[in-house]
Amino acid sequence: MKVTVVMAERCSATSVSAALEFLECANVLQRFLTGDPAATPFEVHSASLDGAPVECTGGLRLSPQRALSEVPHSDLVIVPGFMFNILAVLPALEPLSAWLRERHAQGSYIASMCTGAFVTAQAGLLDGRRATTHWIFSEQFARRFPRVLLQAERSVTDDGQLLCSAGSTTGSDLLLHIIRRFASPQLAIECSKKLLVDSAERLQTPYMSASFNKAHQDxxxxxxxxxxxxxxxxxxxxxxxxxxxxxxxxxxxxxxxxxxxxxxxxxxxxxxxxxxxxxxxxxxxxxxxxxxxxxxxxxxxxxxxxxxxxxxxxxxxxxxxxxxx
Missing domain, CATH: 1.10.10.60 (Homeodomain-like)
Incomplete structure (x- = not known):
C-alpha cells in the first residue's frame, strides 16, 4: 500500500513521527513474522506543499521527501494534526485541502489525525460523513462544518474512504486501525504489544470538560x-x-x-x-x-x-x- 504522510507548517511533529514510526514498525514486524525480507505492507513517503522543510509545533523542523505535486498515486494519505494552531493556520492550508480533494477523487483514502480533520472538512470531503477531532475544538468544528456528522466522543471514525482520530494520543488508535484494516488484525496486535499501546477501542468522553457558553447576547x-x-x-x-x-x-x-x-x-x-x-x-x-x-x-x-x-x-x-x- 502506497502511503503519503503530509507535513505542513505548524503541524504536530508528534503526529507525523508517529505515523512514520508505526508504519515502519508494521513493516519490520511483518518481515519478522513471515520470514520474507521483502515483505513491506506499507510503502511510506512524506511530502509538504512545496517540498521544503516545515517548522512544526515547538520549533522542530522536518524535511519531507518531495512536494505534493510530485507525489505519485497514493492509496492512503495521512493528514497530521495541528494541536492548538489549527484555527490560525487553516486559511493557509486551502491548497492542501484542494490537493486532498483531487487525491480523494482519484481513489485515495484520507486519514486525518486530531485537528487535521479541519483540513479535510475544509475540502468538503467530510460532508455527510462521520468524523471526530480533538474535543477542545469540537464546538468550533461543528459550527464551521455543520454538514459533517461529528462524533466527538469517538477516538476513531471510519466512514468508507475517510478516517479520523480524536485528540492527540488517539492518533495511535487510528494508526493501529489502519494497520488492522489494510494489513491484518494479527499485525496490529503485534504492533500494539511491541509499542506498548493499548489496542482496545476507547472514548474521548472521559477527557472532555463541559462547555459553559457565556459568549451570547442574552x-x-x-x-x-x-x-x-x-x-x-x-x-x-x-x-x-x-x-x-x-x-x-x-x-x-x-x-x-x-x-x-x-x-x-x-x-x-x-x-x-x-x-x-x-x-x-x-x-x-x-x-x-x-x-x-x-x-x-x-x-x-x-x-x-x-x-x-x-x-x-x-x-x-x-x-x-x-x-x-
Whole structure:
C-alpha cells in the first residue's frame, strides 16, 4: 500500500513521527513474522506543499521527501494534526485541502489525525460523513462544518474512504486501525504489544470538560448562569429559579437553550458533574459524600448520570485521574 504522510507548517511533529514510526514498525514486524525480507505492507513517503522543510509545533523542523505535486498515486494519505494552531493556520492550508480533494477523487483514502480533520472538512470531503477531532475544538468544528456528522466522543471514525482520530494520543488508535484494516488484525496486535499501546477501542468522553457558553447576547440568561454556578450545590427547583428572574419556566427554558445550547437542567447537571470530577481527581472523599457536596441526594441516580455522561464509573474515573488513588 502506497502511503503519503503530509507535513505542513505548524503541524504536530508528534503526529507525523508517529505515523512514520508505526508504519515502519508494521513493516519490520511483518518481515519478522513471515520470514520474507521483502515483505513491506506499507510503502511510506512524506511530502509538504512545496517540498521544503516545515517548522512544526515547538520549533522542530522536518524535511519531507518531495512536494505534493510530485507525489505519485497514493492509496492512503495521512493528514497530521495541528494541536492548538489549527484555527490560525487553516486559511493557509486551502491548497492542501484542494490537493486532498483531487487525491480523494482519484481513489485515495484520507486519514486525518486530531485537528487535521479541519483540513479535510475544509475540502468538503467530510460532508455527510462521520468524523471526530480533538474535543477542545469540537464546538468550533461543528459550527464551521455543520454538514459533517461529528462524533466527538469517538477516538476513531471510519466512514468508507475517510478516517479520523480524536485528540492527540488517539492518533495511535487510528494508526493501529489502519494497520488492522489494510494489513491484518494479527499485525496490529503485534504492533500494539511491541509499542506498548493499548489496542482496545476507547472514548474521548472521559477527557472532555463541559462547555459553559457565556459568549451570547442574552444578559438575563447570563445572570441565571452565574446564579446557578454560585448555588449549584443547593437544592434547586426550576420553577423557583424562573420566578426569581421574573420569567415563566417555559420562557426560561427556551431562552436559556437558545443562548447556551443547553436547558437549565442540563446546564446544572454539567456544573455538578464537573465539580464531582474535580473532587474525584483531587480528594479521597467517598462518592456518597461527593454526591451530597455537589447538590444531589440520591447517590445511585447520580452514579448512573456520571457513567452515562462521562463514559466511566466514578471509581474508574478516580483510578484513571487521581494520583493519590
Amino acid at each position: 444578559a438575563e440568561v447570563l445572570r441565571v448562569q452565574i446564579w446557578l454556578e454560585k448555588h449549584s450545590a443547593e437544592r434547586i427547583v426550576l420553577d423557583e429559579v424562573a420566578a426569581r428572574f421574573a420569567l415563566s419556566p417555559r420562557h426560561l427554558i427556551r431562552r436559556f437553550k437558545d443562548a447556551t445550547g443547553q436547558t437549565p437542567v442540563q446546564y446544572l447537571q454539567s456544573l455538578r458533574l464537573e465539580r464531582a470530577k474535580h473532587l474525584l481527581e483531587a480528594s479521597q472523599e467517598n462518592f456518597e459524600r461527593i454526591t451530597q457536596q455537589v447538590g444531589y441526594e440520591d447517590g445511585s441516580s447520580f452514579r448512573r448520570l456520571f457513567k452515562e455522561r462521562v463514559g466511566l464509573s466514578p471509581g474508574a474515573y478516580r483510578r484513571r485521574f487521581n494520583r493519590l488513588a
